[in-house]
Amino acid sequence: MRSEAVEFTVTFLGPFAVATGTASGGLDHRVDLATPLPSSSLKGLMRHEAGVALGAPARWVDRIFGDGHGNPAAWRWTDAKLVDTAKTSLWSRVKLDEGGRSEERLLTVGEQIWADSAIFSVVPAGETKFADQVLLRAAARHISSLGHQRRRGFGWVSVTDGLPWTDQDSHTLLEEMAKGGPQ
Numbered sequence: 001m002r003s004e005a006v007e008f009t010v011t012f013l014g015p016f017a018v019a020t021g022t023a024s025g026g027l028d029h030r031v032d033l034a035t036p037l038p039s040s041s042l043k044g045l046m047r048h049e050a051g052v053a054l055g056a057p058a059r060w061v062d063r064i065f066g067d068g069h070g071n072p073a074a075w076r077w078t079d080a081k082l083v084d085t086a087k088t089s090l091w092s093r094v095k096l097d098e099g100g101r102s103e104e105r106l107l108t109v110g111e112q113i114w115a116d117s118a119i120f121s122v123v124p125a126g127e128t129k130f131a132d133q134v135l136l137r138a139a140a141r142h143i144s145s146l147g148h149q150r151r152r153g154f155g156w157v158s159v160t161d162g163l164p165w166t167d168q169d170s171h172t173l174l175e176e177m178a179k180g181g182p183q
Helices: 039-053 058-065 130-142 167-179
Strands: 006-012 075-077 087-096 102-114 117-124 157-161
Touching (some): 006 130, 039 075, 039 117, 039 130, 130 157, 130 167
Antiparallel strands (some): 006 117, 006 157, 087 102
């Protein structure tokens, strides 16, 4: 059975930053407004949510996301596209010593993006299972932050798809997890 593509909406609850890995212009962390949320970041975050946070069986997660051993993912992610006009601003952090004073040469400055929402899709790359779509939707809904410093209160988001979550979705997810994922 071939499942349908799933479109997700990311609603930003504050600024976020997915750094480019390039420092320039006096900034330690730069963002890319053309590709603010690359598919690789979204895929990695959803993989973590599915496998670690939700505890989906590794065999199922590997089939959906690819396994790193030459077996490709059953699904493909698109880069997220901002729905509205975004703007950037700067953020900074200073490391403090034990006395509460700033330590010399330990100032970090980076860009952050302010936007209302973005849209991305996860598209089947071939034969998939309907239960895959349920796990992808659950993983996306479990995301509460993304990007740089997401574990330190940065990048708060809500991620939803266009469908309501139903009792049948919960039943499918729990049943497949108990079986080790779809066969």
